[in-house]
Amino acid sequence: MPAIRTKQLTRDFATVRAVDGLSLEVPEGIVFGFLGPNGAGKTTTIRLLLGLIEPTSGSLEVLGYSGSDSSDSIRANSGALLEHTGLYERLTALDNLDYIGRIWHIPDSARRDRIRELLTHFGLWDRRSEKVNSWSRGMKQKLAVARTLLHRPRLVFFDEPTAGLDPVAAASLREDIAGLVSRDGTTVFLTTHNLTEAEKLCSLVAVINKGKLLTMGHPDELRAKTGRQRVRVSGGGFTEGVIAAVRERPETAAVEQVNGALLIELNEHGGMTPLLRVMLDNGAHVDEVRRENATLEDAFLKLMEESDHVC
């Protein structure tokens, strides 16, 4: 049974269609990356999945519960860190977690133990009695993550969880998210702008733009499907004439000079041999030719470009 299944999910806000016929299937026990630019419909999708707003049309099923009549059960089994930390800043860290623990009906001693465990893990135990409004953004974000995990939910929604965290804290949180899946079998629905993060964490990613699903698959599949091959040519004599000659070749999609080397994006089935010949014929010399894998970011940007072009 998939953790999340949506069929033609659509949500309109006045004149704007925020989510447009979204059909997804997310298996249990994975980190699912939901990628898209600002205003793509990611947050609206999370709200729909949590039953916080109703779809205009289409259907959804989360953890086996139907969104139309069991949204209470969906929320009872999920945890969510939405775009804002949602912390009570006038209260202490301990009060914040205790409140949420009581809402989830965690027994007193188990609640105390769990709060201590999480605050210690995130390095916040010593500051547990401080009001949250005096904390840095990173500390608040860590506390918000602790709050999301307090009741050990089966499904966790993370909306930009590493935003505002320093690199060390972000890496540590990524480890935690990976651990949630491998250790507890939790399903994680992750939205992020950090494509390197998505690449590291997610075993399945979907890209959405203007409410429409553009593609879905393993990051490797996406890279292979949408990312162009890139080649870095090191050497010398890359004059304007050489670059212009390379650019004119049908094998070339794009070319630019970066730190003295030529970075060439090849068209589909484009080979390097004719390009090297052009370079040498125009007086350049070549020391090294290295093929570079397209990143998820390349694939993402290409998808966005195509999507904008179609729209």
Added chain:
Amino acid sequence: MFADVVTVTVKELKEIMNMRENRRGMLLVIFIPVILLGIQFPLQFKAYWVKTPLSLMPWVLGPVIYIANSIADSVAGERERHTLETIFATRLSEKALILGKIAASMIFALSITCLIVLIGGISSAFATGADSLRLLHPSRSVVGPLIGILTASLMANVGILVSLRAVTVRQAQQTLGIVMFVLFFSPSIIAVAIPKSILKSIKVHIMSYDPFMAGLIVFLFFTVVDIALFACALTRFKRNRILAGSDN
């Protein structure tokens, strides 16, 4: 459900007590009405305070003042501070959430009102001696708290409804101020506007009723209004309604 209401109430009370940036600001908000209604008025009006229904005034003004402050912060403030969506994403029901918010505001307002009445009693004892024992008569000691509870409930429900429409806490408080003015001061403005002869005949008509029955009718009327407002607040305080209006 009851445990959830208690959980929300306790958290809301903690938030109310920390509403102001500093403790001095909070004490000022609490104690200005305490000094005015609990010390200044009883000492100023002396026997008039004890013998007339004027001593019931704190039971009306206390809840109005304190609930107007706390309920706007509790609903419009939560939305403004982006904590409402997070709490909506939990298993907590809207009913428990709204009941907890109303209960916390009422407990806060009525506790301070009780303190005002208590201090008022002591002040009256200083000003009028044995006459102050009149305050213990059921027409004050029973009717007063009943008025307090009804006023608090009325204010809390109106506060929820106003706060749900307001964009910011400030806007909610300003609107509540206008509502308060219309609700509590319009009768006296109307009384001034009505010709004295008509006013006199209304007074004679009212006085012809049995005071207990008249009081009971007023009590029942306000109870029905409170229940109707609460039902209306419950209908409006829905995840879907509130979040559908926010940005996507």
